[in-house]
Amino acid sequence: GLYSLKPNTLDEQVALRHLEESRGRGHVVAVVDGNNLEQELTLPMMLKEKGYSLTVAVNMMDEVAANRKILNLAGMTELAGVPFFGISARTGEGVDALKKHLARARAAASQPSPILGLSNHEVEQAYRMGRQEGLRVAGANPPGRMSALLLRDQRVDRWVLHPVLSPIFFLLVMFTVFQSVFTWAVPFSDLLESAVAWMGGFVKAHVTWEMGASLLADGVLGGVGSVIVFLPPIAILFFLIGLLEYSGYLPRIAFLVDRLMKPWGLDGKVFIPLLSSVACAVPGIMATRTIENHRVRLITIMISPLMTCSARLPVYALLIGTFIPSSRVMGLSLQGLVMFGMYLVGIMAALGVALVLHRLGFERTQPTVEIIHLPHYRTPDWRSLGRFVLARVTVFLKKAGTVIAGMSILLWLLLTFPRDKELAASFDSRIEAAATAEEEERLENERAAALLERSAGGRIGHILEPVFAPIGYDWRLTIGVLSAQAAREVFVATLGTIFALGASEDGEGLSATLLAARNPDGTPLYNLGTCLSLLAFFAFSLQCVSTIGVAVRETNSWKIPALMWVYMFVLAYGAAFLAYQLGLLLSGAY
The missing domain is CATH 3.40.50 (Rossmann fold)
Structure with a gap:
């Protein structure tokens, strides 16, 4: 450097x-x-x-x-x-x-x-x-x-760096990336989901101790397994990003961005930190050390968490794959279009916040001249590209095996204890007296759901449910959103644990379980409005303890991280409320 x-x-x-x-x-x-x-x-x-x-x-x-x-x-x-x-x-x-x-x-x-x-x-x-x-x-x-x-580079750059064509080319490239992520990953994710469901059923069938079987199947596999399912799209995304980086195209995007960023009060050097934030905001914020302009560096730190990081990908993939139809629009996957739109939402939100901070005179300093080195175009080294993808996948798996596994076990404890023995005994007697297999299965599901609501986690969710009810969340989603403060992927693990504990048998994937969930009156528990609300909330909220910690370290202050958390929560809640109302309108729920 x-x-x-x-x-x-x-x-x-x-x-x-x-x-x-x-x-x-x-x-x-x-x-x-x-x-x-x-x-x-x-x-x-x-x-x-x-x-x-x-x-x-x-x-x-x-x-x-x-x-x-x-x-x-x-x-x-x-x-x-x-x-x-x-x-x-x-x-x-x-x-x-x-x-x-x-x-x-x-x-x-x-x-x-x-x-x-x-x-x-x-x-x-x-x-x-x-x-x-x-x-x-x-x-x-x-x-x-x-x-x-x-000479070859100049011939290619004549089109790639064209003042008019270059932004269109960039959007086409990124659009292709996200279409590919959804299209290529589906069969691999389905295979992993089936494997996780089979392992859960195997554990429950062969572990005789009821609590131990529930901990392994509902807690660990229900939580961690729900996240591991989204490993294929993450690996494919980083493979395609690495392909662009090793080919020499990404540095040229920084050159293009330098001109496009000026009206927003930024410059081309913010591109690498913001691009790093697509993987994770922590290295993205650390990468702001390369920015000479102090004002631009602080603004970049404050907007980096708005970029769509890999931790959001499991949440987006779950919600989009569950509630957005797998239809095609002009030959293109609708789910891929929505995923691409979520990345654009993150980019536009980051630019909008940057403009507001710039207009407010946030830490004004003298502008600097940026010099960007453009490497030659080259065929990627496949070994280096493989190591790049493997490193990112390893980070994801380590997080799944530590943070997410730990949170899943903690959530299992909160959602299992204290056990209401009288309620359980009452249901057990009714189940024994059931006349048909269908009635027995219905009572077992009611028993699991009732015990879940009486647990410590269920009571916490019910207490805080009124805060999130205006944006369409019941007590289950409330627990999921709160648990995601540790790491966004924990939201998926939390729902996996809740719905594994809230049903008598495991076997369906989380997407099918969410679609099948019903209110007491028989209407769907979650709908398009819920989906859009959650997408908006996760797009804008600061749900990552590690990001807050690195922001404190890089700014030597708690003020900037505190301001980040407040403005992002307000933005997330407001956007989620509007998205929920729009979803209800589109789905005809009004």
């Missing part, structure tokens, strides 16, 4: 401070792009003149060779007085030779003589004066010839 020894951002300050603290105790490897030596050689040479023990690794040598360029690394080594090694991190070319050299360099621990008494700025100026001679020796900039790689 460094281009010189003059830091402008928090990230650069941290990197430079680490370099200064480790001088004389370690060996620096400066990795530069062999296709872009003109810009990237400045920093290594400044490090050399400041007295660091240095090796320069020239990466992308496979692309350099494909572009029919020859870099005289031996000449650069002789001219600069530091070793240059050609490598390709993608193919592994030259990596072993670099490792052997570093082992020898660590043992020798030799250092060049620094230019004493010069500031970082003076060292940079001194190096720039001799840079062209060094590039001539390296053969990096043959006169009168533009590389085939650059």
Whole structure:
């Protein structure tokens, strides 16, 4: 992330401070792009003149060779007085030779003589004066010839970065991504849902201790299993995002966004933090350290949680897959359209809040000039892409195995105890006297539902139900929304646990259970209005303890995170109320 020894951002300050603290105790490897030596050689040479023990690794040598360029690394080594090694991190070319050299360099621990008494700025100026001679020796900039790689990039960028066509192209790309997420993931999610249901039935059939069977089947599998079902769409989403990133397209979106963000009081550097927030707001907020403008950084921190993160995806997938018809509109999946719309809602909400904060004069500072480096287009390295997806999937599974599993067990305890023994005994006698199997099944379901409402969790839900009743939530959804304060995915786990405990037998998926749920008068318990209300609430509310914690750390204050939670809750509640009324109108419930 460094281009010189003059830091402008928090990230650069941290990197430079680490370099200064480790001088004389370690060996620096400066990795530069062999296709872009003109810009990237400045920093290594400044490090050399400041007295660091240095090796320069020239990466992308496979692309350099494909572009029919020859870099005289031996000449650069002789001219600069530091070793240059050609490598390709993608193919592994030259990596072993670099490792052997570093082992020898660590043992020798030799250092060049620094230019004493010069500031970082003076060292940079001194190096720039001799840079062209060094590039001539390296053969990096043959006169009168533009590389085939650059010509190809320019031909593609003529369309991709077109002032009019580029936003349309971007929307088409993202629309295709979310259509693919829903279309490709359905069979895998259905398979996982069937597997979870089978495991729940197996546990109940073979574990003789009733409480133990309920804990495993209703608590752990009912909670964690309901979330694991949505692993396929998450994996597919990150695969497609990684494909765009490794191909070189995503940095160009940052270039486009720079122009589009100006009217909203932002700039192109907010793109990477906001894009990171699509995975999780925690790394997104941490990525704001690369933003030089303090006002823009604070605004970006405040709007990052509005981006549709992967934690929302299980909630959206459950609600959309349950209540939105699986029909097609002009050949396109309606469910995919709604999912794409939810991501657009998050983006537009973030921009709208940013504009309001900008108009309010939130921490006004002088604007800065942004320089964005555009990499070459390239075929993705499939191993790197696989590791990228695996890392994101692993994070999701770890969360499912720790936070969500812990919350599921806690919810099972709250929704199981205290046991009303008199009520249970009353139902047991009625079940024994049942004349038909249908009546016995009905009484068993009534028994499970009645015990659930008498539990500690059920009583808490009933107490708080009036707060959320105007936006269409009963006591079950109220418990789900409250439990989601720990992590949004817990909402799905909570409903899985509640409806597993509230029925006599497991076997149906959560979507089918939600659709089959009925009020005492026989009308559907949840409808389109409930779905739209929940979608709106989860789109705008700040339901993540980790996000609040990292916001406190990055702002060194509780004021900004507190303001974030308040404005997002008000926005979420208001949007949910309007969405609920709209849903009732569309479904004819009025």
